[in-house]
Amino acid sequence: MSSNPNPPTPPHVVPLGSNDVLLWGMTAHERLRRIAAAQKLPFGAAGEGPAILANLAFVFDPAWLAYLKTRPNTVLTRDNVPVLAHVSARDRGAVVHAAETGAALPSHLEVIPAEREEGIFNEALRKRERPFAERLVPANVPAIERASYLGAYKGVTDVLTKYLWPEWAFALTRLAARIGLSPNGVTAIGTVLCIVSTIAFWNGWFWSGLATGLAFMVLDTVDGKLARCTITSSALGNAWDHGIDLVHPPIWWWAWAVGCAVYGRPLSDGMFWAVMGAMLFGYVAQRLIEGAFIVRFGMHIHVWQPFDSRFRLVTARRNPNMVILFAALLVSRPDWGIIAVAVWTMVSLAVHLLRLVQAMLEKSAGRPVVSWLA
Known part of the structure; x- marks a missing residue:
């Protein structure tokens, strides 16, 4: 053509x-x-x-x-x-x-x-929105900056990003903009914290790892919001941020499982490899299913129907998994935590596979597959 x-x-x-x-x-x-x-x-x-x-x-x-x-x-x-x-x-x-x-x-x-x-x-942010348009005068700046920040937030995301730290991330985004810190600078700080968390998990220092991991997860929100609010997104920053997001979760789970032995709650060899196999397979397979849904239907799987958007709050991604690990650590059983994450990963995989099949059946029956948010 x-x-x-x-x-x-x-x-x-x-x-x-x-x-x-x-x-x-x-x-x-x-x-x-x-x-x-x-x-x-x-x-x-x-x-x-x-x-x-x-x-x-x-x-x-x-x-x-x-x-x-x-x-x-x-x-x-x-x-x-x-x-x-x-x-x-x-x-x-x-x-x-x-x-x-x-x-x-x-x-x-x-x-x-x-x-x-x-x-x-807004397909990119997976939400229906009423974008702001306001008169720009000094008295309106605080409200406009908040509206600008909230406008950059994904409507369909995990429970922590949606409910726990929007205010923390807003304060840090505003501070970064005031001092001239670039989104890539925020990503660099977050990358260091991510590495520190991995080392802490590997050595069984789980509380220290969770603390630095929490700081990293908040900054993982800040860099994207700062880029959108200051209109400074770049190909390098996007690749760096998404690359870190894609690679580090399975490394964290591996480090946590290794650290259980140092902590005094080792997994047996068979359990260790069963957990790692389930988590790695489930992580990769879920990503492939999400990609297949986008290719076939032109939208994220999490915006198809209300159930999918609600399930995105708790599906086995990094942040919900960290909630599971935190809860297990409260009772001094990090080994239970990593096993629970493996089980939840496989449950989430089954749900996503079922939703993909259901969408394919809907399309083959001649019924439109469109986002409930559109």
Whole structure:
């Protein structure tokens, strides 16, 4: 199949006005430039081509730019004032006039009030959301930064990330932005803590390992949120962060099982290898099932139906597994903990395999397989 010889011209992102109020340490102009770059859209004068006009008196969630870039003749408003407008050259003057004076917009433009309740579906973050769009004045900065941070949170995630440390991670994200610490800098600190935890588990120092592991897990949230809030995601940072996330859990479980002997609660040889085999097989197989679901149905398995989203809270990923290990350590039985994690890993694997088969049967029967959040 030949490619389109005349692909549509991408809209230029054009700032309107100026604003010196800082958000996450950035001016509105710099933040807009970063958002445009992240969306691979040209920034600055648009000539006679299409443009997305951005009113710098306001600040908006990056999801709005991604939403509007494929919707020509669409205007996002806040309190009836244009915030973003994807328009042709002939409508720019009318939009600028409306932004400056509050005049009515041309009737042929579709207007989307930011206040509308239904919101939009964000596939990357696995949630339906109502992205923020607010007037950028000093008094609003704390609330906007919180909205920006919460907007970067996944709607479908594990129980600890969702309920235990959002406030901790928010405080650390704000601190990192204030002192100029980059997301990769946060990832580097987290990597060191991850290694320290592994060493502690291997030597049976489980409480020390849990403490440093907790700090690492919180920073694992902070680096991603900092990158999204400051619009500083990079290919290196993404690969580094996801690489660490992918590799370290089975190493932690292996180290914990070895450390049980040092602690005085050794596993028998047969139990050790049965636990390791179950955990490693279950970990890899679950990842493959999740990947197969994405390839076949174009979405994460955890956003298919409400059950899947609820099961994601406790499925055998690193954070829920750490809760199991913590509970076992409270009764001084780390060996019971690692055995319980192995059992829960296999149970979770069975649930994911069953859900994949059920989705395939639904599709083969001609019924749509779509996210309940869409």
